[in-house]
Amino acid sequence: MTRRIFIAGNWKMNLTLSASLELAEGLKQKTANVTAADVAVCPPSVYLQPVAAALRNSNIKVGAQNVYFEKNGAFTGEISAEMLKDIGVTYVILGHSERRNILGESSETVNRKTHAALAAGLIPIVCVGELLKEREAGVTEEVVRRQFDGSFSGISAEDMTKCVIAYEPVWAIGTGKVATPEQAEEVHAAIRKMIAAKYGKDAAEAVRIQYGGSVNDKNAEEILAKPNVDGALVGGASLKVDSFLGIINGAK
Ligand code: PGA
Numbered sequence: 433m434t435r436r437i438f439i440a441g442n443w444k445m446n447l448t449l450s451a452s453l454e455l456a457e458g459l460k461q462k463t464a465n466v467t468a469a470d471v472a473v474c475p476p477s478v479y480l481q482p483v484a485a486a487l488r489n490s491n492i493k494v495g496a497q498n499v500y501f502e503k504n505g506a507f508t509g510e511i512s513a514e515m516l517k518d519i520g521v522t523y524v525i526l527g528h529s530e531r532r533n534i535l536g537e538s539s540e541t542v543n544r545k546t547h548a549a550l551a552a553g554l555i556p557i558v559c560v561g562e563l564l565k566e567r568e569a570g571v572t573e574e575v576v577r578r579q580f581d582g583s584f585s586g587i588s589a590e591d592m593t594k595c596v597i598a599y600e601p602v603w604a605i606g607t608g609k610v611a612t613p614e615q616a617e618e619v620h621a622a623i624r625k626m627i628a629a630k631y632g633k634d635a636a637e638a639v640r641i642q643y644g645g646s647v648n649d650k651n652a653e654e655i656l657a658k659p660n661v662d663g664a665l666v667g668g669a670s671l672k673v674d675s676f677l678g679i680i681n682g683a684k
Contacts, residue, residue: 435640437469437656437683438596438663440495440557441670442525442644445476452479453486458673460490469663469683472523473670477511484520495523495557498531501544513552524549525665527583528559529602539582546583550591557596557665558583559644560623564603572601573622580626589631593638597623598665604645606667613655616643620660649678656682 447455452475463471474495475483484494500510516524526549527542542558549556560579562572576599584592599619604611611619620641628636643655644665655661663683669675 435638435662438472438640438642439469439676439680439683440472440474440523440525440598440642440663440665441676442497442528442665442667443473443475443671444497444530444667446671447475447479449479449482452476452483455671455673456483456486456492459492459676460487462673462677463491463680466491466680469680471680474523474525480516480521481519488520493522494520495525496521496554497525497528499524499526499545499549499554501541501548503548513548513554517552517554521554523555523557523596525557525559525598527579529561529600529605532559533563533602539579540585542579542583543585546587546595550587550594555594555596557598557642559598559600559665561598561600561602561605561645567601567603572619576619576623577626580623581630584630589635592627592631592635596640596642596663598642598644599623600644600665602645606646608646610646610648610651610655611643613658613661616655617658617660620658624660647679649675649682652679652682653684657684 472493472495496516499513526545531537546556560576562575566575624636640662642663642665647664647666648669
């Protein structure tokens with residue numbers, strides 16, 4: 433099975449409405465002939481709808497950066513998976529390290545969100561990754577396994593194949609310290625083994641595993657060339673048309 437490269441831009445809490453639309457328009461035009469990769473952008477929730485409208489009839493899908501796990505009700509400030517689906521959102525990033533570490537999100541919460549996203553027909557991009565001190569202590573795989581087991585608890589093999597996993601070593605996010613292609617490949621291969629052990633070989637071969645953490649137009653091609661790296665989740669370098677395009681063009 434060949435897995436299509438998937439490049440997603442995580443805009444985080446950046447840009448204005450006009451800057452979002454300008455970026456979306458620029459990407460729409462310049463990706464019109466891209467065939468080697470699936471592409472998505474994940475704007476702040478308030479810009480999801482206008483960006484989705486701007487990207488209609490383009491090669492770019494839209495993702496949210498978070499979702500709440502309940503369907504509706506008295507949950508002030510939250511947004512449901514159905515609401516995201518309703519406005520044309522395709523993907524949702526779950527368990528990003530900034531949500532885990534700054535906002536206190538646990539794997540149990542990520543798991544409830546994963547179930548809710550799948551039930552609404554959204555594709556979850558579930559993030560896992562170790563802190564610097566965990567890598568230095570030699571427990572990277574253990575940490576990633578705990579996040580993997582927790583985040584996908586109770587998910588069927590069929591649903592698992594719909595999910596995307598993003599391996600994002602926390603020490604590489606926004607720091608300019610990218611993992612070497614070998615470091616990324618090692619953890620990606622370990623994650624694929626975890627999927628195989630729990631869901632079987634077919635599911636493991638189907639699931640796309642993105643790398644994230646200081647990916648840019650200079651280092652993308654080498655990382656994406658690794659056999660178990662199926663794409664990138666890009667923060668900073670997704671905020672400019674040319675740098676994001678350079679990453680997309682790194683997909684061969
Ligand atoms: P970065 O962020 O590319 O700015 O390191 C990646 C991410 O957090 O998804």
